[in-house]
Amino acid sequence: NAGVTQTPKFQVLKTGQSMTLQCAQDMNHEYMSWYRQDPGMGLRLIHYSVGAGITDQGEVPNGYNVSRSTTEDFPLRLLSAAPSQTSVYFCASSYDRATHEQYFGPGTRLTVT
Amino acid sequence: AQSVTQPDIHITVSEGASLELRCNYSYGATPYLFWYVQSPGQGLQLLLKYFSGDTLVQGIKGFEAEFKRSQSSFNLRKPSVHWSDAAEYFCATTTGNQFYFGTGTSLTVIP
Numbered sequence: 001n002a003g004v005t006q007t008p009k010f011q012v013l014k015t016g017q018s019m020t021l022q023c024a025q026d027m028n029h030e031y032m033s034w035y036r037q038d039p040g041m042g043l044r045l046i047h048y049s050v051g052a053g054i055t056d057q058g059e060v061p062n063g064y065n066v067s068r069s070t071t072e073d074f075p076l077r078l079l080s081a082a083p084s085q086t087s088v089y090f091c092a093s094s095y096d097r098a099t100h101e102q103y104f105g106p107g108t109r110l111t112v113t
Numbered sequence: 114a115q116s117v118t119q120p121d122i123h124i125t126v127s128e129g130a131s132l133e134l135r136c137n138y139s140y141g142a143t144p145y146l147f148w149y150v151q152s153p154g155q156g157l158q159l160l161l162k163y164f165s166g167d168t169l170v171q172g173i174k175g176f177e178a179e180f181k182r183s184q185s186s187f188n189l190r191k192p193s194v195h196w197s198d199a200a201e202y203f204c205a206t207t208t209g210n211q212f213y214f215g216t217g218t219s220l221t222v223i224p
Contacts, residue, residue, distance in 0.1 A: 101162070
């Protein structure tokens with residue numbers, strides 16, 4: 001049982017490049033979410049999903065896309081990277097909605113130059 | 114909108130001393146409240162949660178928190194801090210679909 005896994009751990013992009021951050025969980029959790037963590041700002045919700053085929057926007061969705069084709073995977077796509085997207089990104093999952101414990105992945109540190 | 118505020122950016126305590134980290138929430142009804150801990154370079158781990166009922170909740174690693182509606186607070190406490198408790202602590206609340214995190218309190222433990 002690997003829990004929540006994220007790849008890559010580190011990534012450097014140039015402005016305008018696109019990429020996908022991968023997130024997978026093996027706990028059969030319905031709810032998955034993506035956060036970004038910036039100094040002094042805590043974690044802010046980017047997108048979330050309450051089940052396969054269902055996604056919705058969080059607090060800071062601009063510049064990011066998500067899809068949920070399976071229960072296990074929830075990739076986050078940066079369409080055209082900007083320096084403002086330099087951050088640490090965390091994926092999390094929970095049994096349902098957000099009322100149960102969220103399990104967090106180890107994070108991806110992204111730098112956009 | 115729901116939100117939580119952590120007024121202390123950084124706290125330093127001596128090993129063995131007691132600890133209290135502050136969290137204030139903004140929500141009319143009974144909120145769902147959580148405390149998470151993040152060790153350096155790691156993801157977040159749930160310490161404890163409050164949904165309803167007993168206002169004093171026990172968590173892992175010897176932590177507890179008390180929900181006080183009159184003060185709109187959900188402060189985290191530990192009677193005796195260990196060096197391994199040095200980390201960043203986040204208070205959070207949820208609407209059911211979305212989580213809202215505080216800005217965090219960084220804890221330093223000195224020998």
